[in-house]
Amino acid sequence: MGIFGEKLKELRESRKVDLRDLARVIKVDHTVLHKIEDGAQRPDMETLEKVVDYFDVPADYFINQTLKLEDLKIMNFEQGDLSHAFKRVLDEYLDEKEKSFKGNDLGNFVRNDFVKILNETMSLDEGKYYVGGSVGQGAWATIPWISCFDRSVSKSATKGYYLVYLFKEDMSGFYLSLNQGYTYFREKYGAKEGRIKIQHTANLIRSKVAVSAEYNLTHIDLGSDRDLAIGYEKGHIYGKYYDTSNLPSENELISDFIVLLESYQKIVTFMNGRSVKEFNDYLLLQDDLKFLEIDEENYQAKANEIANGHIMSLFEQEEEPRPPKDPVVDEGGRKRYPRSAKEAADALLRANYTCEFDAKHETFTGKATNHQYAEAHHFIGISHHKKFPEVDLDRAANIVCLCPTCHRKIHHGVDEVRLPMIETLYQKINERLEKVGIEVTLTQLKEFYGISTM
Secondary structure (H helix, E strand, C coil), X not given: CHHHHHHHHHHHHHCCCCHHHHHHHHCCCHHHHHHHHHCCCCCCHHHHHHHHHHHCCCCHHHHCXXXXXXXXHHXXXXXXXXXXHHHHHHHHHHHHCCCCCCCCHHHHHHHHHXXXXXXXXXXXXXXXXXXXXXXXXXXXXXXXXXXXXXXXXXXXXXXXXXXXXXXXXXXXXXXXXXXXXXXXXXXXXXXXXXXXXXXXXXXXXXXXXXXXXXXXXXXXCCCCXXXXXXXXXXXXXXXXXXXXXXXXXXXXXXXXXXXXXXXXXXXXXXXXXXXXXXXXXXXXXXXXXXXXXXXXHHHHHHHHHHHCCCCCCCHHHHCCCXXXXXXXXXXXXXXXXXXXXXXXXXXXHHCCCCCCCCCCCCCCECCCCCCECCEEEECCCHHHHHHCCCCCCCCHHHEEEECHHHHHHHHHCCHHHHHHHHHHHHHHHHHHHHHCCCCCCHHHHHHXXXXXXX
C-alpha cells in the first residue's frame, strides 16, 4: 500500500512538481494525494492512470519495488515532446540561420509543430488561448519565440500581455517570461520614455500579482542589442531561465508554465474587460501625475510637491482651447475624467499660494513647499466634463487656489455661504476661462454647485 505513495513522492520531488500543482492538473483533491503519499490511503485505478499519464512513466514503476527512479531515465521517460522541441531549436537555430529562410524546416517546425506540441502538452483551451511561434518575418529573427496569448487580451507580441518563451541570441538558454507589448508605450510616450514607462508598468503589475521566489526573476538578458530584444527585456514582468547545458524535465516545464499561466490570468482578471490601452492608462495614472476625483488627498499632495522649487510654468502662452482628455476606465469599468497635478501646481504657483477668494486668509507653512499651504479646486468640477464636450476642463485657468477652509466651505457649506464665494470667484476668473474656451454662466454654476434658486 505504501510503495505507490513513496514512489509518487520521490518522482514528484525529483521533477520539482508541487503537490498542489499536481493535484490541480490531474484534478484530484490535494488532501487525497497527500494521504496517498503518506501511505494512509490506497490510490484507485483512475488516480493511478492520471499519475502515469502526467509523469509519462510505466504503471509498473509504481507497483514494482525493484524498479528505481534511475531506471526511468534509462528508459527515456524523462523527456517528452516539449523538451525535445526546445532542444531542437537550441541545437539547430544558429546553423539554420545561415541557410535560406524561405521554406526552412526548422522555421516550419517552430510555427506549426512546436505550437501544436505546446497546445497539447499544456492541454490549452484553443478557444481561449492562441499559441504562436516565430523565427522572423521574411528573415531570421535574432530572438525566436513561442507565445501563449489570452484571446480576450491580444494575439500579438507587440501589444497587450502574454506568456512567452524567448530564446537568447546565442542559444545558450531561454526564458519563460510573463511579458507585455511595447507598441502602446512607444505610441503614447515615444521610444525613449516608452522604455521607462513599460518598466514602470511591469513594477505596478508585480505589486498586484505575487509569485513564488522560483519565478521571481524580474530582469532578463537576451544577449542582443536589437530593439525587439530590448523591448522584450524592458517588458518582462516575471519569469524563469533555463540553461542549455541543464535543460529541465518535461514536467518541470509543464509545472512552470502552469504557475505563470495562473499569474497571467490574474492580470486578465485585473483588466476586467478593459482594453490594453484602458488598462495601461489606468495603471500609469499617478506615474503620469494624473489623479481621479476619488483620490483627492494624493492629488493635492502631488500638486504641492510639483510646485515646490519650480518657477511658474509658461501657462500664459498656452491660454487657448484644448480638446478634452480621454476618460480613464477604473477597476469597476466606470469612465472617469483624470486631473493633472501639473495643472494644479500651475494654479498654486500663479496665486503664490494665496487664497483666491480672500488673499487675507492665512493658514500654515506647508512642508512640501515651505509656503503658505493652499489647495487646488476645479471651479467647474471635473464631473461636469460631459457638458463641455469640445474643451478640456482640467486647465490651470479653471483651477482656483483656496485656503483649506475655503476649499471645504465651497464644497460643504450652506448655500448662503457658498453663493457669495462662487459669485466672487466667477468675476475674478471668467476672463481666463474664456481664453481657454470654457464658457459658463453664473446660472450654470449655481446648478453645478447645487445652489437652490428658490
